[in-house]
Amino acid sequence: MSTSTHFTTPEFAEQWFHTHYKGYNHALSLEERDFLRHRVLEKPVFQNRLIRLRRKLSPAHVGPPCSCRSTSDSLDVQLASFARVRESKSMEGRHLEATRPAPSGSVVLHELPFASLLHERYQGQFCDTCFRKIVIGTRFQCRGCSLVYCSRECELSAWAGDNHAFFCGFDGLVELVGEDGWLCLKAYLRLAQSKETASDVEELMQGETPGDIGDAIQGIPNLIHNLAFHSPNTILTYLTTAILLTATFCLPSSIEPTLVKIQAQLRCNGFGIKCTLHAAAGGMEERREVVLGTGVYLGASLLNHACWPNAMVVFGTRKEEGRVDIDPRELVVVMTREVGRVGEPICMSYGPQVGRMDAEERRRVLREKYLFDCGCEACRERYIGLYFMNSLLYRLPCCICHICYVDLLLNFCSHHMRA
Known part of the structure; x- marks a missing residue:
């Protein structure tokens, strides 16, 4: 198999997975990373979109932002x-x-x-920061893009704490990497902001063998990723997304394996943020539950x-x-x-x-x-279904013998039937 074929097939992804993730060591060699990056970025469909997005780069994209906050301090x-x-x-x-x-x-x-993303189909209807519904008189649109907020406080919060300065104007990023890719980068930037990471990077750069920020961030702390059970094709998709993210924002390619891990963590740990929408129809109020976005x-x-x-x-x-x-x-x-x-x-x-x-x-x-x-x-107990029905559905005791409802289904007699 030629080198060029090897780096663009699921077989490569499987080999890469067993080499770099089986022991939870996510570090591609420089040669492998550069070759795969070249094969992904040479595709015309990606080139055209990358050119348009890169034109929007600004001084805000010179290195990841650093607020020197502790990761634990930023949690609520x-x-x-x-x-x-x-x-x-x-x-x-x-x-x-x-x-x-x-x-x-x-x-x-x-x-x-820790990080959240409003689904694209609800942008303009709900605040991009706090997910509150936008009503008349509370619509504040970002001065640099199409995102909408419910207040100036939420707009300022997005710039200061949610890295909107990094993403402002990059509406087309979702078309390139999807919402999962966008949320992955938001989570990564949140990690890169922490003073723990800043300390690790400084230690790496001052060591005998200097490293880079890709070695300092090992994914979202304490979240399982189950990479050992992801298919090679899925990992190849994660890799492609990571390459497109680093290429778009001129980030170091060494963080790509970390972005792969974060995407796997999002799959296993992401929560759909739900709310109930109310609508009046035909004189009646209709309620339906929708998923506004994803949160970690x-x-x-x-x-x-x-x-x-x-x-x-x-x-x-x-x-x-x-x-x-x-x-x-x-x-x-x-x-x-x-x-x-x-x-x-x-x-x-x-x-x-x-x-x-x-x-x-x-x-x-x-x-x-x-x-x-x-x-x-x-899943282990054979009769758990009956106990479930007994405890949750049949809460009233028998009106004849007044036996506790706990045993009503499993230990009934004829007068229970007559009741």
Whole structure:
């Protein structure tokens, strides 16, 4: 196989994956990186778009912005006193567990996103920073592009904290790398801003063997990526996106493997930020739930999946100080069942649940979307479906014998039938 063929096929992606990601060491050789970059960038469909985008580069793109903030300082996570983070070497990994019993309805955590992106189809209708709906008198359009904000505060926040100075005017970037690629770069720039990264870069550059920023950033902290289970074709897509991002903004090519890892982390950890839209039709009010965008929540990402979860995620439930409305991006984790013992894992559903899908269908969906095989209690226990129905659907006791509803389905007798 010729060198040129080798670097443009899924076989190359598979070899690259086994070489560089199997041991979680993501560093392409300079020769491999440059050759693949050349093959991607020589395609006319990419060349034309890159030329148009590069014309918009400004002094704001000379190196990633640095605010010298601590990554932990920039997070907004409030964890309840009955929950803690636990490190585990088992399949559970790093997760949340209860430190004491807690009733149903207890709030586990409140959190704002580490990075978020409003879906393109809702731009102009909702604020690009806080995702609030744009209403008459609250429309503030960016002076340099088409993005719209609900207030001057949100516009300033986008420039100061969300790196809009870096992205302003690059509306066509979504056509080139998609929304996932855009969010990937937003997350990377957020990491590059931290003073921890600045310290690591300084140490690298002053060492005996100088390195670069690509060696200092190892992806979003503490988020699983499951790269060992991504297909070679998927990794090749991630690589292409990373190359297009670095080529567009003249970033060092050494960060491309890190951008690959961040894209994998987004697939496994991204939350769809949901809200309920209200519309009047025929004298009746219609409500429908929509996904406004995608967010990365470092605290909520610690929740493992369970097909019969004891917690759920809701968005936008609290009013901010000084505002009369809620923040649609705020994620809240609420207990849906009582936690009865210390050390019980706090789990949410990633989508598939008992009562909606059978076990095989749930496993298939989770394997395809999140790249893991579910081994939760609901998938292990044969009769968990009956217990689920018993505890959630049949809450009223028998009107004749007044036996507790817990055993109503499994231990019924003739007078239950007459009731």
